[in-house]
Amino acid sequence: MKVYKVKDYETMSQKAAAFLAAKMILKPDALLGLATGSTPIGTYKRLVEMYQTNDLDFSGIRTVNLDEYRGLPSSSPNSYHYFMKENLFSKVNILPENTHILDGSNPDTESVCQEYEDKIEKLGPIEVQLLGLGHDGHIAFNEPGDEFADRTHCVWLNEQTIQANKRFFAKEQDVPRQAYTMGIGTIMKARSILMLVSGSQKAEILKKVLEGPVTPKVPGSILRFHPDVTIFADEAALGCGQTG
Numbered sequence: 001m002k003v004y005k006v007k008d009y010e011t012m013s014q015k016a017a018a019f020l021a022a023k024m025i026l027k028p029d030a031l032l033g034l035a036t037g038s039t040p041i042g043t044y045k046r047l048v049e050m051y052q053t054n055d056l057d058f059s060g061i062r063t064v065n066l067d068e069y070r071g072l073p074s075s076s077p078n079s080y081h082y083f084m085k086e087n088l089f090s091k092v093n094i095l096p097e098n099t100h101i102l103d104g105s106n107p108d109t110e111s112v113c114q115e116y117e118d119k120i121e122k123l124g125p126i127e128v129q130l131l132g133l134g135h136d137g138h139i140a141f142n143e144p145g146d147e148f149a150d151r152t153h154c155v156w157l158n159e160q161t162i163q164a165n166k167r168f169f170a171k172e173q174d175v176p177r178q179a180y181t182m183g184i185g186t187i188m189k190a191r192s193i194l195m196l197v198s199g200s201q202k203a204e205i206l207k208k209v210l211e212g213p214v215t216p217k218v219p220g221s222i223l224r225f226h227p228d229v230t231i232f233a234d235e236a237a238l239g240c241g242q243t244g
């Protein structure tokens with residue numbers, strides 16, 4: 001695991017975009033694993049800028065997203081479908097048929113999850129999986145628990161996650177209680193992983209991910225067993241000291 005300390009959110013976003021751009025240039029038909037949330041917004045902004053200046057081409061790029069709220073149609077402004085369209089897909093020359101996100105509007109958990117696993121298997125392997133880190137240590141929506149969930153599945157969101165995500169909704173009751181998410185096993189099959197962490201409110205959990213025991217109680221800690229993980233974390237998230 002390579003941990004790079006960066007100054008702040010802006011620098012983190014710049015470096016993350018450069019990292020992803022390098023992968024895209026080397027492999028113009030790469031399958032990218034993408035994330036939503038506040039953390040990658042700056043990265044997507046930078047990627048859009050690179051596209052606008054003709055420095056990046058998305059025409060052959062394929063994407064799969066980590067997760068989606070269960071019960072939200074893709075047209076909902078709170079869905080991750082909508083987020084991806086707003087922040088990236090509608091602003092670059094990616095083909096809509098090359099973007100894949102779990103279908104939150106389909107209540108048939110079994111078929112949604114199986115189809116997604118089959119899809120990743122067929123399109124994959126994921127060249128680089130972008131990850132944020134939840135306040136409770138979750139990656140994608142794999143919440144702390146007694147075991148690592150292997151494959152794409154449906155989860156109940158933790159109270160802490162609901163609290164953290166309510167900022168995107170008009171009121172707390174609107175936050176869906178369930179989500180579909182790639183499993184830990186699905187994520188660990190990616191060739192490489194890029195995790196971004198920003199802000200002092202993530203410092204405690206990041207320390208556990210980096211230095212605590214590898215345990216499903218801190219799902220992000222499993223990344224220590226992956227052979228190719230890069231972390232860009234800003235000074236606030238790292239406290240002081242750790243560089244790579």
Ligand code: F6R
Nearest residue numbers: 035036037038039132133134140
């Ligand atoms: C989003 C996702 C989540 C977020 C995490 C951090 O697709 O999978 O694991 O990465 O909740 O969210 P932010 O970036 O909003 O702090």
